[in-house]
Amino acid sequence: MQVTSAVSLRAVTKTFDNKEFILKGIDLEVPKGSLMAIIGFSGTGKSVVLKHILGLYKATSGLIEVLGTDINSLSPDELTRFRQKFGVLFQSAALFDDMTVLENVCFPLFEHRRELRPSQVLAIAEERLVQVGLDKKHYNKLPSQISGGMQKRTGLARALALDPEILIYDEPTTGLDPILTEMVDNLILETHKSRKGLTSIMVSHDLAAAFRIADHIAMLDAGKVLLSGTPEDFFNSDIELVKRFVSKGLRYK
């Protein structure tokens, strides 16, 4: 059977204390090859959804399929191996601060492509750094010695190192200035377009960016998906909250 959804969440609920549900029945389909933005107010469960997709949290109930695999049914070892299909760019870039830029990008390759010679690993890492537009003079610097924008580029190069099938961006532009924000948005779009078959999922507060670069958008509210569809679906929606979001997004755009 052909799997058309890269990620599929069906009736997913999550509670941490058996009292209050953070997710109250999430239904979400992320089509293969799409660039989906997950938007919503703070505290609506966007990052929790991401952590479920990555298998960092187990759902209290419901089904989560990633590339046709029920992620909750995997053993810890299987899950560890399965995660090689993901690349993640964290809000803080989460670079290893005791490694240089180049070592950061080499790390996943040394971990999971043990058949490669060190020279091959270096070649792949340098190729990824070139793809994200990082100048060679920064390769031997520590993360603390480069700017926030360069850290994001390095984080993206590291996320791309293993040729992931799904690339996840967790609030990639939060806290950045408008110029850096635009640079990161363009980088996400270019990366997505340049890699055939890549599915990208971006959690963002940046509505303008979501409407500009995403081809699918899901809006979360109070632990549920309020609306999921193309940007046009959002523009044509009659839901009051969606209308407010769209107008806000357009204003920034």
Added chain:
Amino acid sequence: MIQTIARYLDLALAYLRDQIEKLIREVGATFLFMTSSVRLLFSKPSRYNEMIRHMEFVGNQSIGIISLTGLFTGLALSLQIYLGFKMFNAVNMVGPVVALGITRELGPVLTGLIVAARAGGAMAARLGTMRVNEQIDALDVMGVNTRQYLIAPRIAATVLCMPLLTAVFDFVSMLGSYVLCVKLVQIDEAVFWQKIRETVEVRHINEGLLKAAVFGLVFSVICTYRGFNTTGGAKGVGEATNEGVVRSMVMIIILDYFIGNLIRLFYLVTGMG
């Protein structure tokens, strides 16, 4: 009046019960953390390079401070015992008493306390920082087993280094004792060494080294556990480091007494003592 006392008593008991429950849960979680991490030492991919890197930090970088502390412990202990034994005309026994005290008790305990403060604190702080900066999450989603990569090599390195550092402490302490006894207060050199040879056996030294390995296991598990489970940003890192070091030190002192007794019991049962 009686009702008020009963109510306060109830509250106190409830508080005590909560604290005991919390303690049991914490001890259980730490124990599970230790067993699952140690088990991963022998799984693939091997982390020997990481282990050697941590051995350099825990062991090699601690030699200076261990030597300095050991030297002055030997000097101070010898001086006090000399002053006491002089009153009983037993200054020839200063060497053996210092040697037994150092090899069986002070060597492993002081080494444990110093290395727990230096390396254990650094482990908790490093792992805590990695947690709050999402570096551990990054490793997780990269498909790296974080306990195998971050925890197991640190524990193994500490367990291996602690007996070696204790041996260094013992040696330098005895050097300090020799300087004080033989060079400063003029105890006969031949008598000093002869009495030590007659009194101190290899098993006494082994007892100290065994204790050191256990202390290393305990403080590395406590500190890595606290660091690995840090929450709450920079404040959380500070708390994790503080709790990790304090708990480690208290556990070393408590365990020293119980391990010492267990070893005595072992000697008694096997007739070796």
